[in-house]
Amino acid sequence: MKIFNIFENIKIDKQKEQFFDLIKNDNVRIEKIVSNGQSSPKGFWYEQKENEFVLLLEGFAILEFEDEEVELEKGDFLNIPAFKKHRVKHTSQQEPTIWLAVFYM
């Protein structure tokens, strides 16, 4: 049985976010995301057909929706329904922000 650690091999890349598929099939995709101060491009919204469960494991982030913003700290999680517009407004400049995202139908 292969064991991995989600906090291993965290690279600090100020240029771009890093995305790792941990699990992927037709029903579900579990993704690890590492942000280092990045945010979504101005005016860009995620609006995917999957629901998304997001858990912030380390760091700090602000998620923006059309009608509100939410601050996320270690351990915070939320469920973003399919087609709900959202974007990453801010991630910590001081430390990597590590996300676990579960996309599901």
Place this chain on the structure above:
Amino acid sequence: MKIFNIFENIKIDKQKEQFFDLIKNDNVRIEKIVSNGQSSPKGFWYEQKENEFVLLLEGFAILEFEDEEVELEKGDFLNIPAFKKHRVKHTSQQEPTIWLAVFYM
């Protein structure tokens, strides 16, 4: 948008493990589990029809399979295929062990 924290309201219950469904539909169930020294009953094996992605968020545990044992520390994760027999052999006596489990088809 409702935000929760996965490390909030951790009760120390030496009598029984605590299970919380965070997300549940036909394809996926995301569960938070809090163990306080519990292990699976002797001779008991989980053998469910869903695949299970498990991430240990805090604490320490030993998972047992028919042919091996694995030790899990903070941040360790693994994927247990459907129908793979497994049991919790040990969880930390010193601190709560917090698991995130994603059951998926």
